[in-house]
Amino acid sequence: xxxxxxxxxxxxxxxxxxxxxxxxxxxxxxxxxxxxxxxxxxxxxxxxxxxxxxxxxxxxxxxxxxxxxxxxxxxxxxxxxxxxxxxxxxxxxxxxxxxxxxxxxxxxxxxxxxxxxxxxxxxxxxxxxxxxxxxxxxxxxxxxxxxxxxxxxxxxxxxxxxxxxxxxxxxxxxxxxxxxxxxxxxxxxxxxxxxxxxxxxxxxxxxxxxxxxxxxxxxxxxxxxxxxxxxxxxxxxxxxxxxxxxxxxxxxxxxxxxxxxxxxxxxxxxxxxxxxxxxxxxxxxxxxxxxxxxxxxxxxxxxxxxxxxxxxxxxxxxxxxxxxxxxxxxxxxxxxxxxxxxxxxxxxxxxxxxxxxxxxxxxxxxxxxxxxxxxxxxxxxxxxxxxxxxxxxxxxxxxxxxxxxxxxxxxxxxxxxxxxxxxxxxxxxxxxxxxxxxxxxxxxxxxxxxxxxxxxxxxxxxxxxxxxxxxxxxxxxxxxxxxxxxxxxxxxxxxxxxxxxxxxxxxxxxxxxxxxxxxxxxxxxxxxxxxxxxxxxxxxxxxxxxxxxxxxxxxxxxxxxxxxxxxxxxxxxxxxxxxxxxxxxxxxxxxxxxxxxx
Numbered sequence: 042x043x044x045x046x047x048x049x050x051x052x053x054x055x056x057x058x059x060x061x062x063x064x065x066x067x068x069x070x071x072x073x074x075x076x077x078x079x080x081x082x083x084x085x086x087x088x089x090x091x092x093x094x095x096x097x098x099x100x101x102x103x104x105x106x107x108x109x110x111x112x113x114x115x116x117x118x119x120x121x122x123x124x125x126x127x128x129x130x131x132x133x134x135x136x137x138x139x140x141x142x143x144x145x146x147x148x149x150x151x152x153x154x155x156x157x158x159x160x161x162x163x164x165x166x167x168x169x170x171x172x173x174x175x176x177x178x179x180x181x182x183x184x185x186x187x188x189x190x191x192x193x194x195x196x197x198x199x200x201x202x203x204x205x206x207x208x209x210x211x212x213x214x215x216x217x218x219x220x221x222x223x224x225x226x227x228x229x230x231x232x233x234x235x236x237x238x239x240x241x242x243x244x245x246x247x248x249x250x251x252x253x254x255x256x257x258x259x260x261x262x263x264x265x266x267x268x269x270x271x272x273x274x275x276x277x278x279x280x281x282x283x284x285x286x287x288x289x290x291x292x293x294x295x296x297x298x299x300x301x302x303x304x305x306x307x308x309x310x311x312x313x314x315x316x317x318x319x320x321x322x323x324x325x326x327x328x329x330x331x332x333x334x335x336x337x338x339x340x341x342x343x344x345x346x347x348x349x350x351x352x353x354x355x356x357x358x359x360x361x362x363x364x365x366x367x368x369x370x371x372x373x374x375x376x377x378x379x380x381x382x383x384x385x386x387x388x389x390x391x392x393x394x395x396x397x398x399x400x401x402x403x404x405x406x407x408x409x410x411x412x413x414x415x416x417x418x419x420x421x422x423x424x425x426x427x428x429x430x431x432x433x434x435x436x437x438x439x440x441x442x443x444x445x446x447x448x449x450x451x452x453x454x455x456x457x458x459x460x461x462x463x464x465x466x467x468x469x470x471x472x473x474x475x476x477x478x479x480x481x482x483x484x485x486x487x488x489x490x491x492x493x494x495x496x497x498x499x500x501x502x503x504x505x506x507x508x509x510x511x512x513x514x515x516x517x518x519x520x521x522x523x524x525x526x527x528x529x530x531x532x533x534x535x536x537x538x539x540x541x542x543x544x545x546x547x548x549x550x551x552x553x554x555x556x557x558x559x560x561x562x563x564x565x566x567x568x569x570x571x572x573x574x575x576x577x578x579x580x581x582x583x584x585x586x587x588x589x590x591x592x593x594x595x596x597x598x599x600x601x602x603x604x605x606x607x608x609x610x611x612x613x614x615x616x617x618x619x620x621x622x623x624x625x626x627x628x629x630x631x632x633x634x635x636x637x638x639x
Contacts, residue, residue: 192372319352427586492504552583
């Protein structure tokens with residue numbers, strides 16, 4: 042499937058589609074912005090009245106008199122008061138309009154970004170592990186947390202300003218044309234110049250800001266990697282090296298940012314110079330028109346006010362175009378994440394699965410992470426329901442790949458994996474993954490309470506069931522001794538608990554999930570021997586009645602296994618259990634009778 046092309050128009054269309062839930066809000070913001078047009082047109086009128094009709098003796102023009110009551114035109118003083126009241130009224134109305142617009146913009150921006158960010162996060166979780174292996178978790182994190190705000194930057198920060206400036210611009214040009222057509226044409230000579238500048242610098246800015254975003258993501262990856270492995274960094278005294286690595290990546294980002302700022306600054310400077318030259322030309326010719334009697338002084342002041350208000354929107358439009366380039370660079374990165382397709386997906390007619398019996402068969406399975414570099418080659422074996430299977434092999438031989446394929450984190454290149462007589466690709470992925478519980482070498486705990494970590498695989502579990510699971514995992518006693526018991530916060534990745542305590546929490550989580558297939562991946566390799574016996578006792582209970590795959594180099598962990606799979610050179614062979622564990626009885630653990638498939 043080819044990747045979509047990201048043109049300015051296509052990105053804008055997709056962002057508008059993403060913001061469809063906030064179209065009414067966007068239209069309301071645009072409407073409030075349009076209310077500023079008549080205010081902007083009326084703003085110079087009080088000044089004209091004072092100069093020409095209060096200080097001067099010119100008669101009040103009809104287009105001005107229509108806005109004033111008769112009582113306001115009876116004397117110079119009443120006209121001055123009316124002009125002052127009109128000025129205050131216009132300012133008050135504009136401030137209230139601005140307040141409403143500001144609040145509605147903030148509300149819309151925050152919720153629109155939140156919705157887009159949540160969509161990116163949900164999609165990133167659905168993507169296959171292979172994608173995250175390639176891209177790295179920090180790249181997706183950066184796109185979700187930072188690039189998602191581009192929907193606000195493009196639509197509210199640039200799109201709406203570009204739309205709303207056209208209406209006051211047209212209105213002011215019309216009014217100026219009625220007052221002095223020649224001055225109006227002189228003022229508008231700057232427009233083609235600005236269009237050329239936008240065309241020339243727009244694509245440059247977009248490219249440069251895209252580079253900055255990529256460099257920013259790379260620098261963030263260094264921070265994430267270093268802080269997540271801080272114990273290793275400190276143990277090897279690599280703080281300076283990590284700081285150097287971070288500074289190297291960040292320095293490239295700074296250079297890229299400065300390059301983008303310089304390009305944007307040059308663009309803005311050229312825009313400002315062009316507008317200033319046009320303003321000077323209007324002032325020069327307008328003064329000559331006053332001297333020749335074509336214009337009154339009040340009308341010139343009024344025209345100059347309009348010129349300022351015309352060039353203000355024009356300047357805003359060019360600034361919005363520059364901001365649009367920055368926003369589009371981020372938007373492209375966010376949309377690229379959305380356009381990534383999961384490699385492991387459900388078939389249209391995928392089968393439901395309530396609870397597996399636990400019969401597993403690999404049939405001529407081959408798999409590689411990189412083309413032409415097979416990790417597993419033509420692997421075949423059978424596991425009966427409730428059987429305990431040991432898996433051994435050198436580091437990198439493919440042991441974890443074997444169970445990753447079983448859990449369908451990846452799809453096989455060729456061959457089939459069959460569970461309960463059905464190819465696992467025919468099951469609904471959500472149902473199929475529900476059949477597994479897993480306990481890893483480094484137990485994964487979340488920065489939450491103990492009870493929240495135990496119930497991670499079974500939402501809404503009763504507290505009594507949580508306590509029972511903890512007792513089965515030999516975790517209840519140490520949890521009860523904690524000041525906050527089951528409500529104790531475990532810290533980031535369970536840092537507030539010991540290794541053995543973390544492993545017992547992970548075991549309790551597996552008990553509570555009560556899945557028919559269990560994966561134990563080096564579950565005791567980081568546990569001291571004093572703690573090991575207590576955890577092994579819990580694991581023995583956990584394996585009863587479940588099809589279990591145990592990856593371990595410790596003979597004690599493999600006790601009770603009835604089959605040994607030896608992974609070497611991409612092939613898997615069955616070996617006698619006592620080849621690794623002397624005097625181990627080769628008895629199969631009987632499984633309980635589970636519910637049938639649907």
